[in-house]
Amino acid sequence: MSDTRTYDLFVIGGGINGAGIARDAAGRGLSVLLCEKDDLAQGTSSRSGKLVHGGLRYLEYYEFRLVREALIEREVLLQSAPHIIWPMRFVLPHNPVDRPAWLVRLGLLLYDHLGGRKRLPGTRTLDLRTAPEGAPIKPAYRRAFEYSDCWVDDARLVVLNALDAEQRGARILTRTACSNIRRRGDLWHVEMTDAVTGAKAEVRARCVVNTAGPWVNDVIGRVAGLNSRRSVRLVKGSHIVVPKFWEGRQAYLVQNPDKRVIFINPYQNDLALIGTTDIPYDGRPEDVAADADEIAYLVKSVNRYFKQQLSDADIIQSFSGVRPLYDDNAENPSAVTRDYIFELDAANGEAPLLSVFGGKITTFRKLSEHALERLKPFFPKIGPAWTARAHLPGGDMADADFDRFLGELRSRYRWLPADLAKHYARLYGTRTHALIGDANSLEELGTAFSRLFREREARFLIETEWARTVEDLLQRRTKHGLHMSEAEKRSFSGWLEGQQAAA
Incomplete structure (x- = not known):
């Protein structure tokens, strides 16, 4: 059954970027339809490290713009959804073999001030021999640095954005695949397929926004029949869940000889979430899973620092997600930019297709604002940016x-x-x-x-x-x-x- 309405925006993908753009656009007065082939946040957006953070390690790759934006967004999001986002202190035991103390201190100094921190406490140095945070750490590590970031329930963040979009007039369709889009004059004609019944429906839209994440190039090529100058680079990140093995609400961040850092975070009160890996991935995003080598790597990383030694028997759950990073040709997967890039296909005044490459949970709201700015020439009567001062559903405390x-x-x-x-x-x-x-x-x-x-x-x-x-x-x-x-x-x-x- 076809919908005879013509929408301003047709959004493909119900991850954090799609839900964020749908919400922002609906709040600016645009008519929006979002379709997601599975459940909301079923892909990458529910398989993250569950942090709203500036990305301390990105400073090593000179990603200052991204880190500053993320640090500013950290406090905006904390204000907008205090039920699913809250402050967390991270203890970074210092290992001089991996990074010199002066470099860590310099990075944390930048981290404290680059984003105009207001609500979160700053960095401090800990003596692990006397501080309670040092109790689970091996005696070989005597000093640590403690800093602030935030925890987030990633899947709920997506759902709340979709819910707010719906409350502002957007239509949200889950388990509905976008199977074909074609330009006809100044409109897109869109075919959707119900993933449960196989029934097809058609709608029209003035603009298509492609936030399909790992499938962004598939939408451009197979679904739209177009070519792209850009591509995503798929990088697998895996996590394990084990019983929590320390006292206190603090999280830990440990350094590895390969320069990767691993987060060990309190999870669900009595559990710990440990991750993540960074491995090139060339399989189907739907098939991603943590493999034995990744699990061994995470266990070894923890055992290098903590008195209590983990084994495979401690693992309650493992999960893996595919990060659809913008391919900047970096050799090291950890060095691939976490920034986002837009590609706008709108030659000769045709109906625009805006595709999103990359991005991260922390910057989704700003990404959404930037996406709407790119589309403003096509919708001159669009309302102003508004989400920086708005609560997500349930966050109006x-x-x-x-x-x-x-x-x-x-x-x-x-x-x-x-x-x-x-x-x-x-x-x-x-x-x-x-x-x-x-x-x-x-x-x-x-x-x-x-x-x-x-x-x-x-x-x-x-x-x-x-x-x-x-x-x-x-x-x-x-x-x-x-x-x-x-x-x-x-x-x-x-x-x-x-x-x-x-x-």
């Missing part, structure tokens, strides 16, 4: 104070267990009130699939956040899957199948 909001939530719903209240506040922020609705007791939240996962939350995600499958619900919208037994997962899967059969 007084003074962006999460702890205060959590206290108010617990006061209002005294029957809600403390851990469940925190879970709701962290994932949904002020939208928690809509989730709880008219419930006045724990029992009224419905069937308990696990300690923190109840029926009402599942229904809320299905009804408001495009969640359809067990994976959508247990891996991307939430991380309940990390804490559920196999029996609990089977029980939930049976419930979901029953709901879908009855629909």
